[in-house]
Amino acid sequence: xxxREAPYAKALKWILRxxxxxxxxxxxxxxxxIACTPYAKLLEPQLFPHYFAVSNFTDGFDxxxxxxxxxxxxxxxxxxxxxxxxxxxxxxxxHYRFKFKRIVLFGLLxxxxxxxIVILPSIxxxxxxxxxxxxxxxxxxxxxxxNLALVVWIHYGYFLTIPNExxxxxxxxxxxxxxxxxxxxxxxxxxxxxxxAIFVFINTYNxxxxxxxxxxxxxxxxxxxxxxxxxxxxxIRWHIIAASSLIAIVxxxxxFLFFQRYIIQGVTAGAVKG
Numbered sequence: 001x002x003x004r005e006a007p008y009a010k011a012l013k014w015i016l017r018x019x020x021x022x023x024x025x026x027x028x029x030x031x032x033x034i035a036c037t038p039y040a041k042l043l044e045p046q047l048f049p050h051y052f053a054v055s056n057f058t059d060g061f062d063x064x065x066x067x068x069x070x071x072x073x074x075x076x077x078x079x080x081x082x083x084x085x086x087x088x089x090x091x092x093x094x095h096y097r098f099k100f101k102r103i104v105l106f107g108l109l110x111x112x113x114x115x116x117i118v119i120l121p122s123i124x125x126x127x128x129x130x131x132x133x134x135x136x137x138x139x140x141x142x143x144x145x146x147n148l149a150l151v152v153w154i155h156y157g158y159f160l161t162i163p164n165e166x167x168x169x170x171x172x173x174x175x176x177x178x179x180x181x182x183x184x185x186x187x188x189x190x191x192x193x194x195x196x197a198i199f200v201f202i203n204t205y206n207x208x209x210x211x212x213x214x215x216x217x218x219x220x221x222x223x224x225x226x227x228x229x230x231x232x233x234x235x236i237r238w239h240i241i242a243a244s245s246l247i248a249i250v251x252x253x254x255x256f257l258f259f260q261r262y263i264i265q266g267v268t269a270g271a272v273k274g
Contacts (some may be wrong), residue, residue, distance in 0.1 A: 008253055031242040031245055032242075034242035035245075036056070037056065038056075054241065059240055060240045060247055061244070061247055064226050064244045064248065067225070070220060070222050070223070074139060074222055075143075075200075075205040077140045082147050082197075085144070085212030086155050090152045090156040094156050094162075105156070108150075115234075116146060116210070117209055142210055143200075151200060154196045154199065158191075159192070162188070170184050201255065203212045205222075205223070206224065206252075212223050227241055227245060
């Protein structure tokens with residue numbers, strides 16, 4: 001018999017949920033107020049928006065439109081490259097036995113324990129020798145490399161839930177490793193692959209430190225660097241920054257809502273084995 005939850009415990013849970021939602025939404029609400037306020041009225045205290053300056057949003061959109069395109073290019077390219085490498089690697093780790101398998105898994109996890117900024121000087125030297133500093137190809141490659149280890153772990157946990165009988169049946173039908181992966185494993189692994197892909201996309205879309213080190217051409221700036229460039233010694237256009245930031249968060253939010261069902265399926269399926 002399942003014990004019923006006490007009313008006060010249920011009420012406490014709802015209070016905590018409401019408090020967490022409020023904590024997450026207050027910065028966005030503050031940005032909305034600032035984005036709607038003309039520059040001359042920014043110092044006026046407002047609990048609720050008193051103005052709606054459409055020009056803030058149009059100016060912000062005009063300022064960041066090219067950089068949004070760069071962010072999408074980097075995020076989509078890094079997502080495709082990471083997924084193409086991580087899916088076969090994770091499946092091999094999940095369904096094949098070989099020496100040093102545990103060491104490989106631990107090594108992948110170990111790379112995530114190191115602060116990314118520590119290795120940026122080495123990354124800069126490597127790209128400089130390859131003449132890929134300030135290049136789109138170089139930064140896409142670095143984005144994919146940074147996210148690869150954790151995405152392999154995400155896919156690895158999901159592939160453990162796939163029965164070995166499917167692979168054995170494919171072998172009986174004459175499928176090799178890549179045929180099994182392409183014809184059977186990938187079509188039924190959409191939710192698990194989607195989790196890793198969304199993780200890479202959002203991480204890349206929001207990345208700031210890596211392009212700050214590796215890019216110096218404004219035409220190749222991602223969105224994050226474009227917003228940062230508004231912070232100058234002479235003036236800070238908070239109203240344009242707020243409006244641009246609100247525009248910038250729309251694509252990842254829409255993407256998350258669109259793939260929400262797949263993300264939940266992937267996370268819950270990869271939580272247990274079998």
